[in-house]
Amino acid sequence: MFGLIGHLTNLQHAQSVARELGYPEYADQGLDFWCSAPPQIVDHITVTSITGQKIEGRYVESCFVPEMLATGRGKTAVRKVLNAMAHAQKHGINISALGGFSSIIFEEFNLHESKQVRNIKLEFERFTTGNTHTAYIICRQVEQVSKKLGIELNKATVAVCGATGDIGSAVCRWLDARTDVAELLLIARKQERLQALQAELGRGKIMDLEEALPQADIVVWVASMPKGVEIDPTVLKKPCLLIDGGYPKNMATNIQHPGVYVVNGGIVEHSLDIDWRIMKIVNLMDVPGRQLFACFAESMLLEFEKRYTNFSWGRNQITVEKMELIGEASVKHGFRPLLSY
Structure with missing residues (x-):
């Protein structure tokens, strides 16, 4: 049972x-x-x-x-x-x-x-x-929905917000090992953990959120949304795929903008x-x-x-x-x- x-x-x-x-x-x-x-x-x-x-x-x-x-x-x-x-x-x-x-x-x-x-x-x-299953499903959402939107992973920049968390780090490992994604942007609060993840992967750029968002073709959000922080959809690329892996999921309601596509991440x-x-x-x-x-x-x-x-x-x-x-x-x-x- x-x-x-x-x-x-x-x-x-x-x-x-x-x-x-x-x-x-x-x-x-x-x-x-x-x-x-x-x-x-x-x-x-x-x-x-x-x-x-x-x-x-x-x-x-x-x-x-x-x-x-x-x-x-x-x-x-x-x-x-x-x-x-x-x-x-x-x-x-x-x-x-x-x-x-x-x-x-x-x-x-x-x-x-x-x-x-x-x-x-x-x-x-x-x-x-x-x-583990949540991370796997998010990665498959990145792969499959980006293809539907015409975003080519071998030319795409993927920003992972919450990169050092359990799910975020797993997503980074998969994207590095199982896809040909062009660039990984690593976003999290603790610099020491970010540097350790970067060293493990042997790649990835450590950035803050404001710097990373305008550069990303795909944003994987697997962090808690800090109080007072909002994503301005006007700074995002068009098209931009945004995977909402947080809980509760509210980005699809809060971010409605032409060219920005929000998917409820980690849902099967x-x-x-x-x-x-x-x-x-x-x-x-x-x-x-x-x-x-x-x-x-x-x-x-x-x-x-x-x-x-x-x-x-x-x-x-x-x-x-x-x-x-x-x-x-x-x-x-x-x-x-x-x-x-």
């Missing part, structure tokens, strides 16, 4: 979804209540592969909302993720994906050091961040309908019966393949070979990158 450990985009969204799911005691409560609310299994899921194989899963709502981080409640956020992991393990889920901020919290707060949650000793091989579409309620209720996908985050799909793929291991784990551990491996499983079972813009 696979698990999806998720959360909603904000408190208002969480209240709305709680009402739809039949949790009225959650729906009318404020942030303090949500800080103390326990995790819940709120959906039973069936996924069918194009091979005919069927698997069962559970959606675990962590009851985390991003306002907890915004109001300085880091310890609460940590507790939410750990409690959700323990809840999944307690219910016999073999492999669970940490979705959205859950994986970020796990890495930033070093939760791998927190092995005990009350009477449960966490078995980390039961959990995956899903970042399954070939067959998925039997679940949660994606239809949370209203985050255009086709909720088939579309989902690639990180969630990673736990499904690991269940299909019976690979019960923390496939994606830690920072900057994603290799091109692992991306190819999860990519082969993705194609085998009927998942494909979302290519619409």
Whole structure:
């Protein structure tokens, strides 16, 4: 059995979804209540592969909302993720994906050091961040959508914003090793990590955002949008492909300009309908019966393949070979990158 450990985009969204799911005691409560609310299994899921194989899963709502981080409640956020992991393990889920901020919290707060949650000793091989599949899907979106737009990678400049993160560094490795992209622009906050990545790749120009954007034919955004930072579409090349790999995804709404094409990065579409309620209720996908985050799909793929291991784990551990491996499983079972813009 696979698990999806998720959360909603904000408190208002969480209240709305709680009402739809039949949790009225959650729906009318404020942030303090949500800080103390326990995790819940709120959906039973069936996924069918194009091979005919069927698997069962559970959606675990962590009851985390991003306002907890915004109001300085880091310890609460940590507790939410750990409690959700323990809840999944307690219910016999073999492999669970940490979705959205859950994986970020796990890495930033070093939760791998927190092995005990009350009477449960966490078995980390039961959990995956899903970042390997997300990175693979983003790279395939770059390759396939650029071709549709007539952007030739062997002549293109690709800017990766968030280049030193787990997903960003993996994207850089793939573009360097598996494409003939002409130029890589590396953007991140910490110069030491940027220099290490540049040395590893043996290429790439370290730039700040304002300098890089006007030069880029393709922008891969896999970083948190700093408060007050906005992308001015008038400075971008035309055409420009912008892959929005952040969460929540809002660039398609905020950036509407002729010649700028925004793709929701790290989203896959399954070939067959998925039997679940949660994606239809949370209203985050255009086709909720088939579309989902690639990180969630990673736990499904690991269940299909019976690979019960923390496939994606830690920072900057994603290799091109692992991306190819999860990519082969993705194609085998009927998942494909979302290519619409």
